[in-house]
Amino acid sequence: MTLLQVKSLSHSFGGLKAVQGVSLSIQAGSLTALIGPNGAGKTTLFSLMSGFIKPDEGDIVFKGQTITGLAAFQCARLGLTRTFQIVQPFAAQTVRENICVGAYLNHPRLEDAMQLAEKVARQVGLSGVLDQAAAQLTVAGRKRLELARALATEPKLLLLDEVLAGLNPFEIQEMIPVIRGLVSAGVTVLMIEHVMQAVMSLAEYAWVLSQGQLIFEGTPANVSKDDKVIEAYLGQGMAQRMAQSVKGTDQ
């Protein structure tokens, strides 16, 4: 069933058209990716989808309900939440307290929230640092905390914004099963990612954004072969040149 539908979403910042007429549809239980070169408008799209920015045009329908224009916290309460590209821990508090803030959404009692916090921490691998100050975590730790906090709100749809950025290959390898585990736990995931290995191994479907417009969508395998996508990342005319060089080596 369609969990989220984005219909012709557009938004400009002053004269800059950050997102232009983007439409996509996310199925419940899927793990999908939103990719594209830097500056394409991916994070802006996330902000639009999760209520942090009100779109100039277009509609967003979540679980059959139109949520266009709702504030971010209202979207979160409906089960649509996001993480941030630049991690934003509650630095003055411990890891446990951080996750608790998320857990409180559906569990107003401290004891219940704490229990859920510990469960979520185990899920993402933060059990060992629950009583550390969030400010003392490593980058990898903070990324997991970001994830844990969002998970604690028990979302239906989770928008992950470059959750693997800044991690070394070892840490990425550790994170991938965690993300996969989210879907088996019943959370639909849409991730913005630059780490292509992760996109390839995790995502079942991908949308490619370039200069605010959706230029392609499909399975990761198809995405990597499409000319427009290659050009978006590598520059104009690259697709042709690459095809020619392949022909040349074939001869």
Added chain:
Amino acid sequence: MKDLRAIAIFAGLMASVPLFVHSGVVLNLCMMALFATLLSQSWNILGGFGGQFSFGHALFFGMGAYTQGVFQIQFGLNPWLCLVLAMGSSAMLGLLVGGLSFRYGLKGSYFALITLAFAEVFRILALSANFTGAGVGLMLPLSESVGNMQFSSRVGFIWLMLFWVVCALLITSWLRRSRLGAYLQAVRDNEDAAQALGVDPFQVKWLACGLSAALMGVAGAFYLQVFQYIDPALAFGPHTSISALVGAIVGGMGTLWGPVLGAFALEILSELTRNLFGELPGINMVIYGALLILIMVFLPRGFAGIRWQGLQRDVKRTPSSGSIGVSASVKGLEERLQVGDALTSGAESQPKSDRSKVQT
């Protein structure tokens, strides 16, 4: 619960002081210290926990004081009833000012400025209006009795003030372990992140403002009862606003005992200064200001902030597994934090560290 035990001990100690000490000076100091504590505690709720610094908190103090006075003098109501009204009117003013400010998204310096402006407006209004006594102020006729909330010695006031300080302590303690408190601190630390977790920043800040204002109103009413006099400068002037915030900051914002520590320390310091230098006008405030500067430069978390971790920890927690692994793995990773948050693409590689896995 550790918090409640500590509060009970504090209450017991303070309540028994008047029983054993009879020096008027010490009792007066005790009462003023408790009074200053209430000021700082109420500021702490909005400023320390909520992260919204009010520079004109006297606004609510004055509202409480004048409500207490006007309803007693013009309408002849019983002072205890007036206390409830004072609390209510201050709370409503707090909700109004907070509501306006936060609805329009004021934060940080702008919020501080608007509270200053409101305090000034009310000061001038009180100065001009007749029912507030204009420039002459309000004077409470002497009529000592418990029913009139006027006590012949400081003892009664001490116990009355102690009751409210304990209330404020209980409220603060509740904030530390409740959803509202967690949401409030989350909004303080990072409003966007809090929103992503379903927190309504406006509602939370607004409520904190009302709560803070209510306590401030009680302090104002109390002031009138003790000194039997209030005027616009005392009610809405900078002196009260500053005492409230300096006490909380010096002691430690956002903590349970910080405002108590700070207020007591400042009162004792003022008393010492008075003894050393006599009644020099302004010397108190010079010291408060200097302390504020010094604390900001050297110890921004205040004195309670030093042992902040210890004081904050009062919630029962299950023993964390793999603690040895944790200490080894997090040791020496501070340098990674410098590179940390600015990374936006996965291209940058992290310096290799000698750590074992964080996960156990």
Added chain:
Amino acid sequence: MFDLSIVFSSVLNGLTMGAVYTLIALGLTLIYGVLHIINFAHGAALMVALYGVYFLKVKLGIDPYLALPVVVPSMFVVGYFLQKVIINHASHGKDENILLVTLGISIVLENLALLLFNSDTRNIETSYTLSTVAVGPAMIAIPKLLSCLGALVVSLMLIVFMRTTDLGRAIRAVAKEKAGARLMGIDVEHVYAMCFGIGLSCLGAAACFLLPAFYVNPTVGNGFVLVAFTIVVLGGMGSFLGACVGGLLIGVIESVGGLFLGDSLGQVGIFVIFILVLLVRPQGLFGLKA
């Protein structure tokens, strides 16, 4: 109801006061625009300058206008010192800390003045204190006229300075892009301190122009702080044009408001405007987004 000439007189008075307000606001907006500090100590610093001018006149017989070469550089030094030695070390990366430090400075300055000079309101007598000159149907006190002209001249000088000198350009560079400016070899801390110094020296000049027609006591700063902030917020934080327009506007509003509502309530009018601007249009008339 009111004789037109009285209103005209009031407006004129307002403009002359407004010119001094502009000078005060320019310093404040410069500090905000470059350091992004809301300087709560601005009023107290003005008070310090006023006392300086006062004592130069009373103890040494130096006329306020002649005291300019002394007071302005002195205030610059005070400002440079405050920023370099105190404020700079208090931020620890958080804006709120700076807020509190400047508040602390204002408290210390104000109460030191109270301690040293007690709360008496003082003013000075000069040979021209009581002379007036006719402008249209109204009479303007000479000191007020001189203060207006002086303030306008200094304001102009400041604006020219910012546009043409190297330091001015460095300041504007740091205001726009601190990291980039640093990479260009600009000593940002030094520029910050220079900026704060210039902001306070504006107060020095304002004090020289203000005292002949005004007075000084330890709390005079308080009144000016809120008015200065009102102007800066109304005109737009960081905007010089805004400070100029705002200053004159507020001066007139205060004067005319005082005429119709009495002095106290006239003041309330200003603060109400302040509150409204903060709520409805925080970027002011000409401001860049704060």
